Amino acid sequence: MDIKKVIVVTGASRGIGAATALLAAARGYAVCVNYLKNRAAADVVVAEIEAKGGQAIAVAADVSSEHEVVSLFEAVDRQLGTLTALVNNAGVLETQMRVDQMDAARLNRVLTANVTSCFLCAREAVRRMSSKFGGSGGAIVNVSSAASRLGSAGEYVDYAASKGAVDTLTIGLAREVATEGIRVNAVRPGFIYTDIHASGGEPGRVDRVKEFVPMKRGGRPEEVAAAILWLLSDEASYATGTFIDLAGGR
Ligand code: NAP
DSSP states (O other): OOOOEEEEETTOSSHHHHHHHHHHHHTTEEEEEEESSOHHHHHHHHHHHHHTTOOEEEEEOOTTSHHHHHHHHHHHHHHTOSOOEEEEOOOOOOOOOOGGGOOHHHHHHHHIIIIIHHHHHHHHHHHHHOGGGTOOOEEEEEEOOTHHHHOOTTTOHHHHHHHHHHHHHHHHHHHHTTTTTEEEEEEEEOSBOSTHHHHTTOTTHHHHHGGGSTTSSOBOHHHHHHHHHHHHSGGGTTOOSOEEEESTTO
């Protein structure tokens, strides 16, 4: 009998997370669609999965809050079963500005939302999946950004630096759990058509900057989701601590 595959996708009510949740369901995962505020959007993702015969639940949790992360994973234990995969996708950016304009409150918000969240969710996943704790193994994919390589000068160096930390988490955690049945990898998307650019103050950003991309276009959330699902799959069985850049050649 096949082992049931259970996945948590953080920030799955829209954008890259929603595309990942839908593709994971199509690949046979029971899916926890985590979201922060937008219950209606999360419910749409769940309904779409159920309409195709899949299993999904929507769970609200601020993944930068330790007790909410603990509750999120407990809900998955109760409602879906033994966790086998985590996608650390939830992430935020704030209004475009230079480093000389940034205050500590903003820096702490960005780092907590993008870095602390990944550590906390990875911790809960490792406690469930690692052979060290009696688990049967699994895989984690962190959603970093091309910004970690490029720095986002003049826009959001804080965001780029937070993704640098996600890259380092990916390498360090991968090595830490490499003999415990868990692989840890990351994707680094470039300019992808989602709502995140509106929070930076420029909803049309992808169309403005796509000329700087060698392929001369922005990416689609589904193109990122495909790489995430490959990294989670057995086809990537010897890949850990590594990155897939999805940035059209940038
Ligand atoms: P998005 O469209 O803005 O969606 C963000 C998602 O994260 C939403 O589901 C939101 O929930 C959720 N979320 C935000 N803060 C959260 C928190 N504290 N706890 C739980 N959920 C939270 O974003 P996206 O563009 O798809 O980005 C997804 C990931 O890809 C992020 O890590 C981002 O940095 C990365 N990325 C994106 C791009 C790009 O061009 N779009 C490029 C590189 C990397 P609600 O709907 O409830 O608010």
